[in-house]
Amino acid sequence: MHPKRLDIHHARKGRGATYDPHNRFSPTQSEAVDDGWWQEAPVERIVTEVTDEPAKSALSWNHSPDLPFDRSLNPYRGCEHGCIYCYARPSHAYWDMSPGLDFETRLIARTGMVDRLREELGKPGYVCRPINLSGNTDCYQPIEAERRTTRSLLELLLECRHPVTLVTKSALILRDLDLLSAMAEHNLVRVFVSLTSLDTELKRTLEPRTASPQARLNVIKELNTAAIPVGTLISPIVPGLTDHELEDLLEAASRAGARSATWMLLRLPHEVAPLFEDWLTHHYPQRAAKVMSLIRQCHGGETYDSRFGHRMRGQGVFADLLAQRFIKASRRLGLHERVDSGLNTQAFIPPRAQGELFS
Structure with a gap:
């Protein structure tokens, strides 16, 4: 943990987390104590640091019944988008960093991913199924x-005719329209654009370095215009904060050209729960108690329920109402088709080994 930040709780412009919680895997813990001798103002601007990490493997595997894919590619650890609710924050503790500010300011770029993926796709026993990126x-x-x-990973997947699904909050995906269009011609790609709120002021603190709501709707429009199958992921729905926007988000996505939609309830595993609650206290103090109460109602009285079948949708009256509202609105708008269905796995061509490229 950076000694300059310690455990100072403070809202910072352009960052989601208000502090660095203790790394639960660390044997020691640092705590800031005011002894009256030195008063240092909280650091307002924290520069993003990027460390390279040679990738030992490319594909990550899962057996979760909650997910429509069993393999994924993750080029980066940590995320500068800084979404306060991100369920991936606790993973930063494995790398001896905090899930708080460290997660969004101390990033790890995995190098050699293309070479590792080429090796894994070329193994004799590899079975082609969609990869989530x-x-x-x-x-x-x-x-x-x-x-x-x-982009380099997409180039390899196109070369191998390997299907892929993508989820993003960024307009940078439009840079790769050429690759995505080529993949779409072979039925090899589906894209989800994540929408959380149409309120730009809420987005500014909830997801500080993501694209604006209007920019994301434009991404949907541009992808659809380019004949790239695109849907929307309404996620996360935050009870008492964004749930009232559910129908408006679906309607906006449909007008932009989304062909399908799905949704997820807010997830607060491990350190994410105190980080999110502290964020609420700083930015929405008058709503904090109501929001946390509704979250607990959706998880049997707890801030989070990690059980399969419950962690992404919740349970109880409020969660059931959200599900019914989503189903009704998505059917009315024609968004109930699965965006990840029907991808082409039959055209897969195993890549040649690196040494064969020049033979």
């Missing part, structure tokens, strides 16, 4: 503009 943090977060790892 990415299942943890946004593959089009700001550093992708420089690193271009996501």
